[in-house]
Amino acid sequence: MESFIIKNNKLSGLFPSLTDCTSIKIIDFGHNSFKGPIPKTIENLSALQVLVVKGNYFRGSIPSEISNLKHLQMLDLSSNQISGFILNNILYLKAMTLTYDKFNMNVKGIDLSKNHLNGELPSNFGKLKGLQFLNLSNNNINGTIPSTLWEISKLAVLDLSSNGISGNIPLELESLCYLGSLNLSNNHLSGSIPQGVLMMTFGQSSHSGNPNLWGCPLVKNCSWPQFAPPVSITDDEDDSKEKRKKIPWYGIRQGFSHGVVFAGLLLLLVVRKSWRQKFFKGVDMTVNFLCPFFYNRRL
Incomplete structure (x- = not known):
């Protein structure tokens, strides 16, 4: 058996024992009612490429043994009750560290959103050079945004919203030329938003909910006309009306x-x-x- 897909049902119980299924490549238990921890025996599924268990009631931490899944390219544990830290072990998923794999062209991504993860983001997140999307939103993650994210050159989606992340937005993010979706909203970020070409492609919603963050595309301290608030003209300012007209x-x-x-x-x-x-x-x-x-x- 290479695929085990039982998503969108009303199945319950613990994570099934699949230790003998050494050829299995795809597991999708999404949107059921499974509970309990993700077993450490997951490392025995040596051929596993896709692991999707979103929308269940799994608890506990992410087992460190998951780093032994050398072929894993898609990890989706979103919308569960998983807690603990994002271990450095997850950064050693070999297939996600490769920017090109001539034998497999699947999308590579990690989705750990809507859980109870806490602690800081690993500083060496850049090891996952082949990653194309990363969603860690709606957790309790704190600390700062690792500047090493710029090393994930093909990253197209980055969502760190609704956490407790603080500090500045790293200037290095401007190097992510493939980035098409960015959400850093509802955190504790501060300082100026990098005013490069890339950041100007994202709207206010990408940065809103950070009271101490300023600069375009936010209205606060923005000098770009397309983002600046409308200027009210009073009777005393008739002499300068022409200067305020749009060119x-x-x-x-x-x-x-x-x-x-x-x-x-x-x-x-x-x-x-x-x-x-x-x-x-x-x-x-x-x-x-x-x-x-x-x-x-x-x-």
Whole structure:
């Protein structure tokens, strides 16, 4: 047996004993009513690539033996009652440390959201270089955001929201060129949001709920016009109204392009005599054609 998928049922009890299923690659017990701890014997499933047990009632800590699953690429323990620290052992999942695997192109991710995890994030999270999404939201995690996250070069989704994380947002996150979804909201982050190109692609919701955090895209201390609050103009400020008007970039671009075309045409008429003769001959023909028409209309 290579796959054991029993998700979305009403099954209960403890984690099934699968120690003899050494060929199993996929386990999905999602959205059932299993309880108890995740057994240490999980390490015997040496071929396991996907472990999904979200939406159950599993308790206890993440067993350190899980680091022996060298082929594990997807770990989803979300929406349970798992507590304890995020052990450094989880950072030695070999398949997640590889940025490229010619034998397997599955998405690599860790979802431990909606549990009771606490403690600080491991400082060497960058070891998981092949990780593509990381969701640790809705826990009791504290400490700071590891600057080593920038080493996870293909990280596309990062969600650390609704925890107790403090400190600054590392400038190194700007190096995550694949990052398309970021949520750092509802923490205790402080200082200025990095004002690089990447951070400007995320809206206020990515950073909201951090009272001591400031800078664009938040309104607080933001100098970018598209994020700044509207300026109220009173009667005493009539002299400066024009300065506060939005610059009509579209009209400027249109006028500039038309001007360039006209200038180019004028230059050709000046330089090329044959073109100039043809142009004015065409103008004469057009005028001769339209004049009788307008004359008759007037009559």
